[in-house]
Amino acid sequence: MKIAILGAGVMGRTVIEHLKESPIVTDIVAYDTSAESLEETRRKCGVEGSQSLDEILGDPKRKLVFVTAANGAHKDLAMASLRAGKSVMCEKPMATSLEDASVMADEVEALNGFLQIGFELRYSRLYTTVKKWIDEGKLGEVRNIQCNYICSEFWGRDSWRTKLAAGGSMFGEKLSHYVDLPRWWVRSPVKEVYALSSPNVVSYYEVRDNYQASCKFDNGAVSHLTFFMPFSSTSLGDPLLDLLDQQKEDGHELRYLVMGTEGAVETNVFGRTIKRWAYRETSEGFHAEIVERGAWKPEEDHFYFHNTHDQALDIVRRVQEGLPPSISARDALETMKVCEAADLSVEQGRAIEMKEILPNNPPKRA
Numbered sequence: 001m002k003i004a005i006l007g008a009g010v011m012g013r014t015v016i017e018h019l020k021e022s023p024i025v026t027d028i029v030a031y032d033t034s035a036e037s038l039e040e041t042r043r044k045c046g047v048e049g050s051q052s053l054d055e056i057l058g059d060p061k062r063k064l065v066f067v068t069a070a071n072g073a074h075k076d077l078a079m080a081s082l083r084a085g086k087s088v089m090c091e092k093p094m095a096t097s098l099e100d101a102s103v104m105a106d107e108v109e110a111l112n113g114f115l116q117i118g119f120e121l122r123y124s125r126l127y128t129t130v131k132k133w134i135d136e137g138k139l140g141e142v143r144n145i146q147c148n149y150i151c152s153e154f155w156g157r158d159s160w161r162t163k164l165a166a167g168g169s170m171f172g173e174k175l176s177h178y179v180d181l182p183r184w185w186v187r188s189p190v191k192e193v194y195a196l197s198s199p200n201v202v203s204y205y206e207v208r209d210n211y212q213a214s215c216k217f218d219n220g221a222v223s224h225l226t227f228f229m230p231f232s233s234t235s236l237g238d239p240l241l242d243l244l245d246q247q248k249e250d251g252h253e254l255r256y257l258v259m260g261t262e263g264a265v266e267t268n269v270f271g272r273t274i275k276r277w278a279y280r281e282t283s284e285g286f287h288a289e290i291v292e293r294g295a296w297k298p299e300e301d302h303f304y305f306h307n308t309h310d311q312a313l314d315i316v317r318r319v320q321e322g323l324p325p326s327i328s329a330r331d332a333l334e335t336m337k338v339c340e341a342a343d344l345s346v347e348q349g350r351a352i353e354m355k356e357i358l359p360n361n362p363p364k365r366a
């Protein structure tokens with residue numbers, strides 16, 4: 001299968017390295033508006049690049065494209081690729097506005113095409129373990145999910161991620177993952193979102209550097225995310241690959257506590273641990289004991305955290321076999337709606353009901 005990588009930065013090169021392992025993939029070409037990015041990709045990955053999108057999309061044998069460009073380019077690249085008849089994997093966030101994300105979901109359905117959105121934490125061996133335990137009933141009914149995510153300001157002053165036009169809201173760029181997981185685990189629609197954010201510590205960001213966001217689900221479950229990206233020592237590198245130890249030393253923390261009626265799970269990415277408790281009611285009250293513990297080696301970090309490896313290979317297989325995406329555009333749009341509701345809640349200082357966030361008519365934010 002011939003594949004194109006649209007956006008030859010860090011993520012584009014990461015995907016290229018994954019795809020090299022696939023026996024199905026016969027040819028990879030990179031596209032980027034930056035000649036520098038293409039040259040770096042040629043040098044580091046041995047993959048040739050082109051600055052002609054028309055040429056790449058005009059090749060009928062190039063069946064699948066990965067949209068790995070900066071967020072502001074996602075919609076145009078994904079739409080052009082879908083219209084050229086390509087199957088598309090598009091990185092999160094779907095787009096920098098809910099209107100654009102909604103147009104993408106409508107388009108792929110109208111074309112009966114393939115569009116998978118890159119919520120690759122749904123491939124993480126850590127978070128799929130949580131999902132499996134929930135689906136097996138080991139936690140009973142999930143009632144409450146707490147996520148604490150504290151990381152240093154590792155992007156730096158000039159990153160496109162700090163600019164609203166290029167990156168969109170921090171909620172979409174970074175936190176969409178961490179509201180997507182509770183949606184996937186709880187299996188009930190989000191009903192209401194309430195979010196707060198203080199003025200930034202990182203003064204040079206156009207985006208917010210902190211959020212507290214709570215979601216209430218239709219089935220009564222509640223999830224809460226605390227996010228803070230303060231100054232501290234900074235790794236200034238790719239935080240997703242080999243730097244988990246460095247991140248831990250930088251004071252990064254990313255923990256989930258998922259509490260159900262019959263048990264609980266705690267995941268600690270930077271500590272490389274997962275624990276499961278089972279509850280028992282005794283004559284004295286509730287008794288909880290740890291019944292399962294897991295850990296992994298540093299060299300397995302990629303599979304237990306941002307598992308873009310298994311995601312990329314699974315998408316190639318799905319396209320080859322004519323299967324639908326594992327995370328559809330419509331499903332991903334629901335996560336993007338939660339992100340929009342969180343920003344709207346911060347702005348308006350009130351809880352937002354999800355029914356206010358209509359896919360084709362989202363309320364305007366300032």
Ligand SMILES: NC(=O)c1ccc[n+]([C@@H]2O[C@H](COP(=O)([O-])OP(=O)(O)OC[C@H]3O[C@@H](n4cnc5c(N)ncnc54)[C@H](O)[C@@H]3O)[C@@H](O)[C@H]2O)c1
Nearest residue numbers: 007008009010011032033034037068069070071073091092
């Ligand atoms: N799923 C994850 O955990 C995860 C992790 C990292 C990055 N990402 C996503 O991957 C994407 C890329 O991130 P990155 O870390 O590689 O950033 P990067 O800055 O390293 O690379 C972005 C590339 O996009 C190119 N670009 C910008 N506008 C373009 C356009 N209109 N057409 C073609 N190319 C264009 C830039 O020239 C640059 O080479 C982002 O959407 C980001 O959110 C996801």
